[in-house]
Amino acid sequence: MAVLNERERSKKPLSPWKSKKTSDKKAVAFPGVKSLNGRWGYLYVAPFVIMFVIFGLAPVFYSVYISFFHWDPLGTSTFTGFRNFNLLLHDSDLWLALRNTFSIWALSTFPQMFMAIGLANLLRNTRLRGKSFFRTILLVPNITSVIAITIVFSQLFGRDFGIINDFLGWAGLGHHIDFIEGVIPSHVQIATMITWRWIGYNTLIFLASMLAIPNELFESSSVDGASKWQQFRFVTLPQLKNTITFVLIVGTIGGLQVFAEPQQLAADGGSSKQFLTLTLFLYNQAFVNNKYGYAAAIGIFITFIVLIISAVNFVISRKISNDGTR
């Protein structure tokens, strides 16, 4: 921010180390580069940009390169042109992985969003005691290791001695359901883990945006005789549109990257690949089957999916902001 302010007033060259701003330690480290005044911004963003180019951008281009090869990182690689892509589009596993990824995404995103909005609405209550305590513990699942979460949840979902099966059996809803072997049951199990891990984070985001809603809106609606539910439905929800879009986009990006949960359940994605996700498919092709070029092609495929989804998201969020509500 300091940099932006300086640049706005940039007519008069400002000696950076004379400024009283706290971020000036850096500038002192580079005395004698006065002529760069106004370009300090580049220096500030440099750490990120350099890191991003080396660890983000370069590998992307390198993956594109190796996707045209039968790639052996330790032996000899042969150029195969579009062979990897051709095989990939004819590989039934790809479409299976795509199906699983979207199914897990849908099962984890939508129920989670409803619950997060509900929780946030509860926490918004000004008369709630121990508010900061609840807001803090909401983030605990988010900082727990995925591996630990998977261990705990596979115990809960265990076929023979899992507590969820005990409960279902007691309620007469089923007996020894094998959550891992079924398609939808395994997706439910994975989606539950994701929901548990991210619901607190999303609740906080919804809460922050709810607290930003001007109180006048609630006051005037209650003058008009709106019930609590009507307030929620016609005041709170419309004000959350942008936040909902944001949570959806972030959830979609996360949903396309679901990896550790299914990998820890069964490294091959299940006996009939019932929970093989796109990223797990990529990982297994590279590190189990030693098909690095093929895996790179999968990576590019995922990139295209992300591009398509981003475009859809873009259109939708444009539409929402054009609707008038900020």
Next chain:
Amino acid sequence: MRNLTITKSRAKSLVASLTAVAIGAAAFSAPAKAADPVTITIWTFGDVIQRNLVAEYKALHPEVSLQIKKSDLDPLDGTNMVTACTAKTGPDIVATEVSYSGYWRSYPKCFQDLRLMKATGEPTAGIPAGQTVTDIQKNYLAWRWAQGVAFDGSVIGIPTDVGGLEVAYRSDLFKKAGLPTDRAAVAKLWPTWDAFIAAGQKYDAKLSAADKKAGKGFIDNAGTIYAAIMNQGTAKYYANDGTESGKLIYATNPQVKLAWDTTIKATKAGIGTRIGQYTSDWNIGMNKGTFATILAPAWMMDYIKAQAPDTAGKWDIASIPGGGGNQGGTQLGIPAYAQNKQAAYDFLTWYLAPAQELKVFKSYGLFPAASVLYNDPALVNFKDPFFSNAPVGQIYAAGVQKLKPIFEGKLQRAIDTAIGAGLGRVAAKKQTADKSWAQVLSDLNKVVNN
């Protein structure tokens, strides 16, 4: 290390004279070397590197510190080495599980050829200076040693342990079902896998309706029979045709068919509880007597003890059907780009010497690959009270000596995975055996050709 006051440079100049003194005075007290401090980095998994042995080595070599790193995503840590070798870097020592040895034998360039190394010597452990791997090879089980030898003959790993595979069974449950309980009689009950399946059916027939509803059965998971039979043969998925990579024979090898068919037969006979190993259901089932048998490698004994301490004395160990078995095992090697090869090699020769492997077996149950120990009274007479005082040393030693070397290839893990999934589909009644096998073949076709 008592001359703590001397400076490093002086210490260096003193090394030569000190060594001369050490050689001259035969009975020189323990840490005679004033060597430079060195840090050995180790990439490992599980319990391969034992903490108390590390402490023992540190007492011998105060100048050495060991930095141990474990991977949590991949329990066997097989992929980091690929990255490290590509980037021409790596730790000083890497632990390789045998399921990866088929892969690494094609890439000796990623490892230091241990034939070219000479030990500095460790008088307290009886390791002479100048000792090479050729000198110690005879101490180890031949087929197990071969898993650490690359296609060009270079030695890329020395075995820490051999899995072995025998049957751990609950003698109390056997008694209830009217089966023999004495381990010799039990072994006689199942000389073959067919007899094993028949014994399982007999056991299941004696289960009450309530037990059956609770999902009880004879063996934890019938799918484990497959790998056991595969290791009893002379070839798996590759034939050694003299080339570096070998020739793929998974579709034609009769051993594969035998193992598949027998496992399917056991699955259809319903003798397994279909509980996946290393799941929470498995751990609980072990306590509750949900299953009466487990095909157990030696290293699993420690796991059973830890998970089901209350079942102590109810277990016993009998020989596996079909003669001998193995599952798992690890070897230690030195990556080609290691920084401290000599220090790493000195640690290896000490850590993998028979005396140390015996200690590891006694405290952690990892069965020594050092076959010189198989006649050692300390191993032969070793009895485990948890397993009804079974002479586990004797039983596992007899088992591993029946096996033959098997040529392993690059894609072995991928092929094992595809076939394991195929067996899983049949067990979960998702596919018929024929359909599942057809899918295995088409999946493998992709693995091999794509």
